[in-house]
Amino acid sequence: MSVEWQPVRQSRTHELVLRSIEERVFAGELKAGDRLPPERELAPVLGVSRSALREALRVLETIGVLVAQPGRGPDAGARIVRNPDDALGRLLRLHFALGSYSLQDVLEARIILERSSFAAAACHAPSEDLDEAEELVRGMAAPGIGVSAFNDLDTRFHVLIARSSGNALTSTLTSAVRESVRPLILRALEEAEDWPATARALNAEHDTLLMLVCEGRGAEAADLVEQHIHGLHGTLVDGPAGP
Amino acid sequence: MSVEWQPVRQSRTHELVLRSIEERVFAGELKAGDRLPPERELAPVLGVSRSALREALRVLETIGVLVAQPGRGPDAGARIVRNPDDALGRLLRLHFALGSYSLQDVLEARIILERSSFAAAACHAPSEDLDEAEELVRGMAAPGIGVSAFNDLDTRFHVLIARSSGNALTSTLTSAVRESVRPLILRALEEAEDWPATARALNAEHDTLLMLVCEGRGAEAADLVEQHIHGLHGTLVDGPAGP
DNA sequence: GGGACTTGTACGGTCCGACCACACCGTATG
């Protein structure tokens, strides 16, 4: 029941600035679309140097909460935005490369998330998403397709289904998790002994998956996508991942 | 099929630095525990100013890849670490507050993740974790417990189960998602008309959950935790969230 | 008078040099 004590690490200026801005966000005083004052104004108001402020802004930028543009006019300056995808992707990729998560952890997470994605997509995917998905599947079935192009389309297919599930959070998570193993999958596909046969097998699964989603058979789609991801499991090799 | 063009936004120095360090991580040249050269050495080597380097380091710090300590000796300087939890939590909290994700999205994600957590925990949770979980459940059952203390213990209970599921990634995600709605849950509990009765009901569910996990009845535990989280759904109100 | 060009200005982006607080390490001192 006792929680270990840990050093407080007090008062690094940029963290105080960060805390301060976060609080304004939590309080609803800063919404998406709002503009922050120019750095040269805000710094003295907060009582810190521009460097400290800039470090805090940089953090918010990498979290996907802020974008900054130089110049003048309505688009210039620092603006609050909502773009968590890049940040989450970078975070997971780095930590996966560092070994914070094992390959098995990532694959399990993929299965959990994508089972739910496909099940939800079968319930209420907009038809234009299904059209786009069909196009992607057709693209993957192109004869003589390269490994890299296949991997791109495959990623986009899975992410598209996640997005069409209607849940922005699980969609983001799915995308980030999928991206974090992307280099591994790419390498595995490159080393496949019979690439055309592998591609045919994967395409058949994609076809069936899309068909199940279109017909609203969510439970079967979930089972199949689990099998689909498990199928990759055996072919993947653990180790240091390229970007 | 056509991807929209988007401005390239080239060559912000700190991003180049970030890219460079990331690549060393992806290549396996930087592992957890390694130390970076001092800022004053690294900056000229990379051909950038210390400010630009520091901004990149700050970013790595906030995504939990780096820690920096002043002073001298074996613990000083910038070291590569693996601590994704704080970063992920902050990211989700901020974006939830900004409205990137709706309350329903978060609750669905919680259900997906925690169903899997409880199911996995039922299979192979270490007994010391179960002991700790029992202690937490007992703590929540204390007569006259306050809303805040209850919420703390409840959070720790759910996170503990996620951790004992053996999957570091889903555990981190569960924790982050749970933390992002924590202020909302706190507010909902504070506004409950009959708090003691609510607490008793929640405690009964926790008791059953723990029992199911201990007995290895994962499927039932998963169903119950879904119901448990759904139960909260009705009581939660959407709106700006405090930290 | 209208369009093209030039200037002014407000941004963020970068860099530099300096100082501070801290923690270790070696030496000097009792």
Place this chain on the structure above:
DNA sequence: CATACGGTGTGGTCGGACCGTACAAGTCCC
């Protein structure tokens, strides 16, 4: 031998300066 003290290297902070960019207004030429 133990303690006290200053040296040294680390990140943390700060202020100032310059750069490129992009808008805005003023100016010139047709």
